[in-house]
Amino acid sequence: MAVxxxxxxxxxxxxxxxxxxxxxxxxxxxxxxxxxxxxxxDTAVHGLIGGFSFWLTCILCPELVLDVSYxxxxxxxxxxxxxxxxxxxxxxxxxxxxFMVSCIVDLDHIYKDIIHLIITEPRVPWMxxxxxxxxxxxxxxxxxxxxxxxxxxxxxxxxxxxIVVCIFSHHVRDGMHHGLWFQPLGTTSQLPQxxxxxxxxxxPLGTSVIASILLSRVKPSVSLPDEMYxx
Numbered sequence: 001m002a003v004x005x006x007x008x009x010x011x012x013x014x015x016x017x018x019x020x021x022x023x024x025x026x027x028x029x030x031x032x033x034x035x036x037x038x039x040x041x042d043t044a045v046h047g048l049i050g051g052f053s054f055w056l057t058c059i060l061c062p063e064l065v066l067d068v069s070y071x072x073x074x075x076x077x078x079x080x081x082x083x084x085x086x087x088x089x090x091x092x093x094x095x096x097x098x099f100m101v102s103c104i105v106d107l108d109h110i111y112k113d114i115i116h117l118i119i120t121e122p123r124v125p126w127m128x129x130x131x132x133x134x135x136x137x138x139x140x141x142x143x144x145x146x147x148x149x150x151x152x153x154x155x156x157x158x159x160x161x162x163i164v165v166c167i168f169s170h171h172v173r174d175g176m177h178h179g180l181w182f183q184p185l186g187t188t189s190q191l192p193q194x195x196x197x198x199x200x201x202x203x204p205l206g207t208s209v210i211a212s213i214l215l216s217r218v219k220p221s222v223s224l225p226d227e228m229y230x231x
Contacts, residue, residue: 021045050102050166060208
């Protein structure tokens with residue numbers, strides 16, 4: 001399948017997930033207990049958006065793929081899979097990692113729930129946790145990108161891209177209800193839905209372009225074939 005066609009399919013899937021995911025959370029699970037399936041569903045939507053965003057980024061810039069074969073070799077396992085199986089496992093692995101990174105942001109909600117249970121005080125309806133601060137992941141991504149260029153490290157480039165695509169996409173979606181928190185610089189007002197959709201759709205495209213530009217200054221330690229996702 002051509003890279004362009006595959007990119008369009010994943011891009012449209014990301015768009016549908018962003019649109020229908022909020023309908024699912026806000027309409028179908030509206031009457032569910034806020035600390036049960038409602039929160040789990042909302043976090044799962046964050047994970048799907050992060051997974052599809054990073055998948056699209058890797059299609060546009062294949063060198064960003066988290067190579068399972070390389071990981072297994074580092075762990076001492078011998079890889080005897082054929083090319084088609086490696087491609088499939090890489091897709092599942094990269095999507096799963098991005099899904100989990102996007103979901104990790106909501107761990108601060110669980111932390112706050114535990115604290116409130118311990119001190120037996122009523123929970124504030126919504127209080128932004130430290131993992132929802134938008135400035136730290138952007139600064140960390142910038143540092144990782146600089147490190148990638150200076151140290152010629154593909155690992156820094158991949159990690160920085162994973163962080164900005166997965167975590168910032170989570171923050172942007174939450175920004176529809178609470179704005180973006182760039183403390184200590186300040187906060188933004190609530191993002192309109194059209195802006196949330198626009199940023200979500202453009203984030204993997206823009207990130208892949210930046211990563212491709214940086215690749216010219218980075219000596220890859222792991223070389224992946226250009227046809228990585230061409231099945």
